[in-house]
Amino acid sequence: MSAVALAPRRLATAELRFSAGRATAILLLLACGAAAAVLVSAVLGEYPLALGRALRFPASVDATVLWRLRVPRAVLGALVGAALASSGSALQGLLKNPLADPFILGVSGGAALGATLALAVGLTALVGPSLFAFLGSVAAMALVLAVGRSRRSPYAALLTGVVFNAFAAAAITCIKTLVSPDRVGEILYWLAGSLGYETPRTLAGAAVLQVACLGVLWRQSGRLNLLSLGDEDAASLGVPVQRTRTVVLLAASLSVAGAVALSGLVGFVGLIVPHLLRLLLGPDQRLLVPASALAGAGFLVLSDLLTRLLFPLVHAELPVGVVTAVLGGPLFLWLLQRGQVPP
Amino acid sequence: MTALLSARGLAVGYGRRPVVSGVSLDVGPGSLLAVLGPNGAGKSTLLRTALGWLPPLSGDVLLFGQSPLRWERQQLARRVAWVPQAFEADGGFTGLELVLMGRAPHLGAWGLPGERDLSLARAALEELQIAHLAGRRTGELSGGERRLLLLARALAQGPELLLLDEPTAFLDLRHQVHVLQRVRARVEAGLAVVAVLHDANLAASVADHVLLLRDGGVLGHGPAAQWLSAGRLESLYGLPMVEAVAPGGARSFAPRWRP
Numbered sequence: 291m292s293a294v295a296l297a298p299r300r301l302a303t304a305e306l307r308f309s310a311g312r313a314t315a316i317l318l319l320l321a322c323g324a325a326a327a328v329l330v331s332a333v334l335g336e337y338p339l340a341l342g343r344a345l346r347f348p349a350s351v352d353a354t355v356l357w358r359l360r361v362p363r364a365v366l367g368a369l370v371g372a373a374l375a376s377s378g379s380a381l382q383g384l385l386k387n388p389l390a391d392p393f394i395l396g397v398s399g400g401a402a403l404g405a406t407l408a409l410a411v412g413l414t415a416l417v418g419p420s421l422f423a424f425l426g427s428v429a430a431m432a433l434v435l436a437v438g439r440s441r442r443s444p445y446a447a448l449l450t451g452v453v454f455n456a457f458a459a460a461a462i463t464c465i466k467t468l469v470s471p472d473r474v475g476e477i478l479y480w481l482a483g484s485l486g487y488e489t490p491r492t493l494a495g496a497a498v499l500q501v502a503c504l505g506v507l508w509r510q511s512g513r514l515n516l517l518s519l520g521d522e523d524a525a526s527l528g529v530p531v532q533r534t535r536t537v538v539l540l541a542a543s544l545s546v547a548g549a550v551a552l553s554g555l556v557g558f559v560g561l562i563v564p565h566l567l568r569l570l571l572g573p574d575q576r577l578l579v580p581a582s583a584l585a586g587a588g589f590l591v592l593s594d595l596l597t598r599l600l601f602p603l604v605h606a607e608l609p610v611g612v613v614t615a616v617l618g619g620p621l622f623l624w625l626l627q628r629g630q631v632p633p
Numbered sequence: 634m635t636a637l638l639s640a641r642g643l644a645v646g647y648g649r650r651p652v653v654s655g656v657s658l659d660v661g662p663g664s665l666l667a668v669l670g671p672n673g674a675g676k677s678t679l680l681r682t683a684l685g686w687l688p689p690l691s692g693d694v695l696l697f698g699q700s701p702l703r704w705e706r707q708q709l710a711r712r713v714a715w716v717p718q719a720f721e722a723d724g725g726f727t728g729l730e731l732v733l734m735g736r737a738p739h740l741g742a743w744g745l746p747g748e749r750d751l752s753l754a755r756a757a758l759e760e761l762q763i764a765h766l767a768g769r770r771t772g773e774l775s776g777g778e779r780r781l782l783l784l785a786r787a788l789a790q791g792p793e794l795l796l797l798d799e800p801t802a803f804l805d806l807r808h809q810v811h812v813l814q815r816v817r818a819r820v821e822a823g824l825a826v827v828a829v830l831h832d833a834n835l836a837a838s839v840a841d842h843v844l845l846l847r848d849g850g851v852l853g854h855g856p857a858a859q860w861l862s863a864g865r866l867e868s869l870y871g872l873p874m875v876e877a878v879a880p881g882g883a884r885s886f887a888p889r890w891r892p
Contacts, residue, residue: 305729305768310745512744515726516737522686523717527790528710528738573725576743 375586378560399458400430483556483611503545558618642692670846710738724772
């Protein structure tokens with residue numbers, strides 16, 4: 291008697307890959323991976339931390355390093371990575387464009403322009419560039435949504451975003467030539483994307499924002515599958531196309547704006563993580579959106595750990611965006627060359 | 634007869650310019666209306682307007698007694714299915730996954746299928762003799778195979794009204810006949826169908842009524858047996874036609890041309 295006949299009837303087969311059971315198993319596995327990344331990142335670093343001592347003696351140096359420095363930074367990395375990768379997955383599906391990186395909708399240009407303006411004028415002495423980056427990206431997002439809504443094509447939003455980013459880059463170059471060289475250094479470091487120290491209150495606020503946005507994206511993920519067939523086809527299957535598109539764009543952009551405000555522009559996470567997972571798990575957004583969030587969290591936390599471990603070698607802390615680009619760029623080209631990234 | 638789809642003095646088109654106007658029709662349960670006409674006569678535009686994706690430029694169109702623009706999308710999708718001319722699929726989904734998407738309007742936002750949805754999808758694949766496509770990626774399939782999957786999806790959707798935009802395009806002869814046979818069987822069971830067709834012979838064998846569109850207007854509308862003739866088709870396509878009666882009694886049409 292064959293094994294097939296003995297096996298209990300399961301919904302997931304090669305023909306139908308999405309089932310609650312398979313999704314749960316994969317997400318649990320990825321969650322364990324992300325948790326392990328956070329743990330490793332909390333233990334390793336320039337200061338040799340003894341986890342046992344840190345946990346047993348709350349007053350020790352080890353405990354201070356663990357709870358005040360390493361854990362907040364790992365949590366920050368996890369939040370930013372989750373936000374960028376899940377938004378990247380949703381936007382690639384929504385815009386039907388494999389190159390749609392979460393920054394493409396004008397968010398990067400808006401954030402950079404907002405922060406640069408604030409740094410140049412000297413406003414950042416009070417609250418830091420984050421708030422202005424957030425405001426800039428929200429303003430850019432509003433512009434892209436307003437222009438994109440008036441046309442019925444997903445490409446309108448994409449083109450508006452690309453044009454806005456180009457405009458913002460020109461404006462930033464203009465500002466950089468006008469301000470003093472040390473301010474330019476500050477701006478450049480910020481733009482390259484880096485994780486630093488954030489207060490527990492900021493982290494809690496960011497976590498609430500990211501969980502809410504991820505929840506919205508995950509809830510819409512079934513409709514994102516249908517939208518991949520085309521707007522009219524999706525509408526004929528009951529999808530309220532305009533509303534779904536607006537909700538997804540809004541949630542993804544807010545999530546990315548929140549991430550950019552905390553870390554600057556960390557590239558490649560939103561591009562490489564969804565593509566890798568798509569390759570492994572198939573095109574179903576119901577699985578890709580949450581899986582990207584967990585894998586993106588793990589990937590960014592480990593990339594940040596690498597910047598810290600490289601510190602003794604390069605005598606400076608590389609921006610984490612440099613590490614993700616150095617790791618992600620060649621990997622992406624390799625995938626593309628093997629024809630594994632869908633055109 | 635209660636009309637599921639009806640139109641009165643309808644003008645359809647993009648922007649303000651009508652592509653075709655003066656369309657009046659009623660499609661009731663258990664009947665098949667074939668829409669024929671040259672390219673650009675407004676056949677697909679008429680279907681799009683009936684589905685509420687384009688507002689009527691003038692006149693009225695009603696789906697189940699209500700303007701298609703006012704229907705809530707998911708409610709409507711439980712009753713009307715549409716087979717588009719082509720689809721831009723993300724080729725990563727399998728045939729079964731694509732057909733199961735037809736069950737989406739009957740499910741929650743997440744579209745998690747139950748056993749019944751799965752068996753409806755498999756039955757639709759069987760019915761169109763394409764069960765072997767269930768595990769194939771749609772990106773690897775031919776145009777005709779994708780077409781058959783879209784038709785299977787529409788059958789799995791379980792609609793009361795089915796709108797087909799050139800359902801036989803890209804299909805080989807056997808599949809053309811088989812698909813229309815299956816559609817006709819559903820019509821006998823009470824389904825209402827509007828099908829845009831280019832093949833007058835297929836239209837003659839499956840349609841109850843025909844709507845002939847040409848030059849921005851309606852050339853004719855009525856019972857297929859009466860309105861499909863060599864003379865009408867000549868004026869429809871601007872091409873000399875001949876009509877022959879096969880030994881079985883079926884009429885067939887062919888263009889009269891010399892190389």
